[in-house]
Amino acid sequence: MATQHPQPTEIKLRRNSRLLELCFDDGAHFTLPCEFLRVYSPSAEVRGHGPGQEILLIGKETVNIKDIEPVGNYAVKLRFDDGHDTGLYSWEYLYKLGQEQTPLWQEYLDRLQQAGYQRREPETKDSSTD
Template sequence: MPIQHPQPTEIKLRRNSRVLEISFENNAHFALPHEFLRVYSPSAEVRGHGTGQGVLLIDKEAVSIKEIEPVGNYAIKLRFDDGHDTGLYSWEYLYELGEKQTQLWQKYLDRLQQVGHSRKEPRIKG
């Protein structure tokens, strides 16, 4: 029998602060920045088609989610203002991103530093 992962109870798109808030039935609550969701997109464009083929995205500091599209009872598709709209964010993947947000974000910052890219803090809208 497959492991049952927590289901979301609420999803809020915060456009001005560029955060996707998601609450789960086990009372877990995560605030996931749009940039974080974009650079950790589950799409083949970002992850690649095999192990070790992932792509490091840069200059996504000001990216925003334009729209959230439900996909069945198991995922959402996020449409970003940079044109990216592939990759399904399953409930399991969103929960994993929330649980590992600190470590994954640091990994991303470390990778940027390794390639000599300086991240620019975006201005908060509104």
């Protein structure tokens, strides 16, 4: 018998603040930046085809999601304004990103620093107008 993973009850894109809000049926609520979602895309283009093949993306501080396309009852395809639109974000993967956001983000920042890239914090617009 397959394990039932939490299902989203709400998905809301806040374009001005470049955030994706997710609420799940177990009460979990995550707010994931578009940059975070982009650099942790499940696509082979970003993840590679095995351990150690991941691509470090730089310069994605201002990337935004331009469209969210449902895929069956198990995932969404996120279309980013930098042209990236491959990889399916399953509910299970989005939940995992939400749960592990802090260590994954730190890992990304550490990798940027090791690569000598100076990340620039983007300006954010008022999220009340999203």
